[in-house]
Amino acid sequence: MKELNVKKVSAAGLSVEAVPALLDKEKIVFQPIDTVNWAAYPYCPAVQFRIAYTDDSLLLHYKVSEASVRAVAGHDNGPVWEDACVEFFSIPAGDGVYYNVECNCAGTLLVAAGGGREGRVHAPQEVLDRVQRWSSLGRASFEERVGECAWEVALVIPFTTFFAHDIRSLEGKSIRANFYKCGDCLQTPHFLSWNPIELPSPNFHCPQFFGSLKFE
Structure with a gap:
């Protein structure tokens, strides 16, 4: 199981663009x-992330380079x-309830909570509105663009x-x-993960294969 130490930073009044x-x-x-x-999906674009936290938020920054991009949602x-x-x-509370925070390349979010893949509860819009998002591709939706594309997103995710x-x-x-x-x-x-998943077909809703984040 992978482990990652998460550093605390001071970010009072920080804008997401400055993350x-x-x-x-x-x-x-x-x-x-x-x-x-999963061998049936061998494509592996270049993807990396980094994470830090503040008194009241998580800071996430992703960098991606892939063969096409799409932001239809x-x-x-x-x-x-x-x-x-x-x-x-x-699983922020350690009680088996996990959250999925999903972000497309235009900064459009999905946030939900639950104990498994079925019956998940979506976050209310007022919760989503508090998550600051920045995308290097802008915030407007668009159809698929084929051709090598590099993009970044940054998120300020309040607790x-x-x-x-x-x-x-x-x-x-x-x-x-x-x-x-x-x-x-x-x-x-494609379906890439940070910590490996030992299941027969693509499924990210598998907390038994989560790694560990240690907040300093």
């Missing part, structure tokens, strides 16, 4: 999302996984995003989590 520069300054290194778990809690999509799944819990701090805690890259409706579908 990459702050993480550069804090020397937060990128981690690859490069595990190909035009509203939050739509099918962003069909687009060029990066995902963060975690209130974990809407089924009352998370006040993550300092000193260890939580189970995994990071993913997918694109179910891209010309070359």
Whole structure:
């Protein structure tokens, strides 16, 4: 199981556009999302992420280079996984309830909570509205663009995003989590993970295969 130490940073009044520069300054290194778990989907675009946290938020920065991009999901809690999509799944309270925070390449989000793949509860829009998003491709939706494309997204995810819990701090805690890259409706579908998944077919809703984040 992979483990990652998550550094605490000071980010009072930080805008989401400034997240990459702050993480550069804090020397937060990128981690690859490069595990190909299923031989039927061998394509492995270049994907990396880095993560830090503040008194009240998670800071996430993804960098991707892939053969095509797509951002058709035009509203939050739509099918962003069909687009060029990066995902963060975690169990912030350690009680078996995990959250999926999925973001397409235009910064459109899906956030849901539950104990398994079925019966998940979507975050209310007012919760989603508090998540700051920045995309190097802009925020407008678009049809698939074929051709090598590099893109980045940054997110400021307040702890209130974990809407089924009352998370006040993550300092000193260890939580189970995994990071993913997918694109179910891209010309070359793929399903990459940070921590490996030992299942017969693509499925990211598998907390038994989450890695560990240790918050300093």
